[in-house]
Amino acid sequence: MSFSENIRLALQSLKANPLRSVLILIGMAVGIAAVLHVVVLGELTQKRINERLQKMGSDVLRIRPGFSRMHGVRTGEKKVNLKWDEANELVAQSQVITEAVPVYSGGGDVAFRDKNWSTQITGTTPAYQHVNNDHPAEGRFFSAQELTERARVAILGTTVYEKLFDNVSPLGKTIFIKSQPFLVIGLLEAKGESWSNPDDQVFVPITTAQERLFGVDHLSTILAQMRSAADYDEALFDIESILRRSHRLSRDAENDFQVRRQDFFLATIQETNEELARFIIVIALVSLVVGGIGIANVMLISVAERIREIGIRRAIGARKFHILFQFLTESMMLGFFGGILGVGGGMLFNHFYIDAGLLLPWPWIAYSFGICAGIGILAGIYPAFRAANMNVIDALRHE
Amino acid sequence: MDALIQMQALTKIYQTGTVSVRALAGIDLEIQKNEYVAIMGPSGSGKSTLMNIIGCLDMPSAGRYFLGQDDIRDLSDNRLSEIRSRKIGFVFQSFNLLPRVSALQNIALPLIYLGFPPKTRERLAAEALDRVGLGDRKQHKPNELSGGQRQRIAIARALVTQPDLILADEPTGNLDSKTGEEIMALIQVLHDQGHTVIIVTHEPYIAAHAARIIRLRDGLIESDLPAKPQNLPRAR
Numbered sequence: 042m043s044f045s046e047n048i049r050l051a052l053q054s055l056k057a058n059p060l061r062s063v064l065i066l067i068g069m070a071v072g073i074a075a076v077l078h079v080v081v082l083g084e085l086t087q088k089r090i091n092e093r094l095q096k097m098g099s100d101v102l103r104i105r106p107g108f109s110r111m112h113g114v115r116t117g118e119k120k121v122n123l124k125w126d127e128a129n130e131l132v133a134q135s136q137v138i139t140e141a142v143p144v145y146s147g148g149g150d151v152a153f154r155d156k157n158w159s160t161q162i163t164g165t166t167p168a169y170q171h172v173n174n175d176h177p178a179e180g181r182f183f184s185a186q187e188l189t190e191r192a193r194v195a196i197l198g199t200t201v202y203e204k205l206f207d208n209v210s211p212l213g214k215t216i217f218i219k220s221q222p223f224l225v226i227g228l229l230e231a232k233g234e235s236w237s238n239p240d241d242q243v244f245v246p247i248t249t250a251q252e253r254l255f256g257v258d259h260l261s262t263i264l265a266q267m268r269s270a271a272d273y274d275e276a277l278f279d280i281e282s283i284l285r286r287s288h289r290l291s292r293d294a295e296n297d298f299q300v301r302r303q304d305f306f307l308a309t310i311q312e313t314n315e316e317l318a319r320f321i322i323v324i325a326l327v328s329l330v331v332g333g334i335g336i337a338n339v340m341l342i343s344v345a346e347r348i349r350e351i352g353i354r355r356a357i358g359a360r361k362f363h364i365l366f367q368f369l370t371e372s373m374m375l376g377f378f379g380g381i382l383g384v385g386g387g388m389l390f391n392h393f394y395i396d397a398g399l400l401l402p403w404p405w406i407a408y409s410f411g412i413c414a415g416i417g418i419l420a421g422i423y424p425a426f427r428a429a430n431m432n433v434i435d436a437l438r439h440e
Numbered sequence: 441m442d443a444l445i446q447m448q449a450l451t452k453i454y455q456t457g458t459v460s461v462r463a464l465a466g467i468d469l470e471i472q473k474n475e476y477v478a479i480m481g482p483s484g485s486g487k488s489t490l491m492n493i494i495g496c497l498d499m500p501s502a503g504r505y506f507l508g509q510d511d512i513r514d515l516s517d518n519r520l521s522e523i524r525s526r527k528i529g530f531v532f533q534s535f536n537l538l539p540r541v542s543a544l545q546n547i548a549l550p551l552i553y554l555g556f557p558p559k560t561r562e563r564l565a566a567e568a569l570d571r572v573g574l575g576d577r578k579q580h581k582p583n584e585l586s587g588g589q590r591q592r593i594a595i596a597r598a599l600v601t602q603p604d605l606i607l608a609d610e611p612t613g614n615l616d617s618k619t620g621e622e623i624m625a626l627i628q629v630l631h632d633q634g635h636t637v638i639i640v641t642h643e644p645y646i647a648a649h650a651a652r653i654i655r656l657r658d659g660l661i662e663s664d665l666p667a668k669p670q671n672l673p674r675a676r
C-alpha cells in the first residue's frame with residue numbers, strides 16, 4: 042500500500058466528518074497564523090530599521106548637554122555647557138574620533154512672500170553633510186568661507202520648501218528667517234518621516250545662527266564621527282574624559298552631558314519587537330500543543346468509530362503497520378490541513394492588516410507545514426497504535 | 441492427498457473474568473486439498489471458534505495446527521496477516537463489507553495489502569465481480585445493495601486473491617432460502633474450480649452441498665461423516 046493511497050484513504054475518511062476536522066484545527070490554525078504574522082511584522086520592521094540605519098550611519102555619536110538639577114531634581118532645563126572649542130578638542134585628542142560637528146538649533150519663523158512657517162533652524166558646519174548623510178538634492182551646502190563670513194545663506198529641508206514654495210525652484214530666492222533676509226542656496230534630499238521629521242529644518246552656518254539669529258555661544262549638539270562603529274567604547278571613554286576635564290567635574294560628580302549612539306532608539310524598538318515576538322511565539326506554541334491534543338482526541342474518536350473497519354481490514358490481510366500507517370497518515374493530514382488553514386489565515390491577515398504585500402516568509406511557511414504535520418503525526422501515534430494492536434476477532438465482532 | 445489442515449488436540453479457552461469457557465476441548469482434524477466440508481452443531485458448540493482458528497484470525501490455547509507446511513504457532517503476526525490475504529478467503533454471516541466504499545473497492549481491498557498496483561487491482565476486482573454476476577454494480581455502496589448482493593460482493597472479495605481455502609461462517613444465515621441457494625451455487629462453483637471449501641451452517645439443505653459433514657458438540661467432534669442423505673438430520 043503506497044503512501045499516496047494512504048493519503049487518498051485519509052482524505053476519504055476526513056471528508057466523512059469535515060466539520061469535526063475543521064473545528065478541531067481552528068486553534069492550531071490561529072497559532073500558525075499568529076507566528077506568520079509576527080514573523081512578517083518582524084521582517085518588515087527590521088527592513089525599515091536597516092534602511093534608517095543606512096541613512097543615519099551607526100558610527101556617529103550625538104553629544105548633548107545634560108539637564109540642570111536643583112537639589113538633585115531634574116528641572117527640565119538644558120545646561121548651556123557645550124562649546125565649539127570642545128568639539129575641536131575631541132578631534133584633536135581622541136584617536137578614534139575623526140570629526141566633531143558643532144550644531145546649534147532653535148525654533149523660529151521663516152517667511153517667503155506671504156507665506157510663513159514655524160520650523161527648526163539648525164546652524165552647523167559644512168562637515169555636517171557627510172557626517173549626517175544629508176545631501177542637497179538641488180543647489181549646494183554652504184562653504185567654509187560662508188561659515189567664517191557668517192553669511193546669510195540657507196539650505197531648506199523639503200517640508201519647509203513645500204510650505205513656502207509652490208513648485209518653483211527656491212534657489213536664488215530670498216527668504217526671511219527671524220525677520221532677517223537669507224539667500225536660499227540649496228534644497229536637501231527628503232529623509233522621510235521617522236520619530237521626528239528631519240525634513241522640517243532650515244540649515245544655516247552655525248556662526249550665523251549663534252551670532253545673528255540667536256545670540257548665543259553654546260551648542261545644542263556635537264555630532265562625533267567615529268572611525269568605525271566598533272570604536273564605540275573607546276570613543277565614549279575619550280569623550281567623557283575630555284568633556285569632564287573641560288567642564289571641571291569633580292571625580293564623583295555625574296556627567297553633565299549625555300552621549301548617545303544615533304541608532305539608540307532603533308535598538309530599543311528592535312528589542313521591544315523581539316520581546317513581542319517571543320511572547321506571541323509562546324502563545325502560538327501553546328495553541329499548537331492544544332491543537333495536537335485536539336487531533337489526538339479526534340483520532341481516538343475516529344479509531345473507536347472504526348473498530349469494525351479495522352477488524353475487517355485485518356481479517357482480509359492488513360498487517361499491523363498497514364493500520365498504523367493508515368491512521369498516522371490521517372492524523373498527519375489533519376495537522377497538515379491545520380497548517381493550510383493557519384498559513385492561509387495568516388497571509389490574509391497580513392495582507393489586509395499590515396499590508397505586507399508579497400512578502401512571503403517561505404521558510405516559515407515550510408516550517409509551519411512541517412510543524413503541523415509533525416504535530417499531527419505525534420498526536421496520532423497513540424490512537425494509531427491502539428488501532429493497530431486491536432485483537433482481530435474482537436474488532437470484527439464489534440457492534 | 442496432501443493435508444491442507446491438520447489439527448492435534450487443539451483447544452481454545454476463553455477467560456472472561458473468573459469464568460473460563462472451553463470453546464474447543466480437544467480437536468483432532470485433518471482436511472485435504474479440494475475437500476468440501478460442512479461444520480454443523482448446536483449454538484455455542486464452537487463452530488465459529490474453530491473457523492476463526494482455521495482462518496488464522498485467532499490462536500488456539502493449546503494443541504497444534506498446521507496449515508500446509510506451517511505450524512501457525514511459529515508464525516509472526518505479519519506472516520499470519522499475509523496468510524490471511526494470500527491463502528484464505530473469508531465469507532461472514534454479516535458480510536463485513538466496508539460501508540463507505542464501493543463494491544469494486546471492497547473487492548480490491550485484499551489486493552491492496554498484497555501489494556498489487558492499482559490497475560491490476562481494478563482489473564482483478566472487476567473480473568471477480570463478473571464471476572459473482574454483479575458486473576453492473578461496480579460503483580454501488582453496500583447500503584445500496586440487497587443482502588444477497590452484499591454476500592456476493594463478500595464472496596468476490598474472498599475469491600479475488602485465488603486463495604487455497606475458502607471459509608464461510610453461516611454465509612446464508614442472514615438470507616432467505618432462495619437467496620441462500622443462489623449463494624450456495626456460487627460456492628459450489630468455487631469448489632468445482634479447485635478451492636478447498638469449509639462452511640458452517642445450521643441448515644441441513646445447505647450442508648447437503650458438502651461432501652463431508654463434521655458435527656461439533658461442546659467443543660468436541662461428535663461425528664465426522666461423508667454427507668450421505670441418511671447422515672443428515674431431518675429438515676426442521
Ligand SMILES: Nc1ncnc2c1ncn2[C@@H]1O[C@H](COP(=O)(O)OP(=O)(O)OP(=O)(O)O)[C@@H](O)[C@H]1O
Pocket residue numbers: 454455456461462463481482483484485486487488489490
Ligand atoms: N470472545 C469470546 N469470549 C468469551 N467466550 C467466547 C468468545 N467467543 C466465543 N465464546 C464462547 O465460546 C463458545 C463457542 O462459541 P462459538 O461462537 O464458537 O459458537 P458457535 O458454535 O459458532 O455458535 P453459533 O452457532 O451460535 O454461532 C460459546 O460458549 C461462547 O460463549
Ligand SMILES: [Mg+2]
Pocket residue numbers: 487488489609
Ligand atoms: Mg458461530
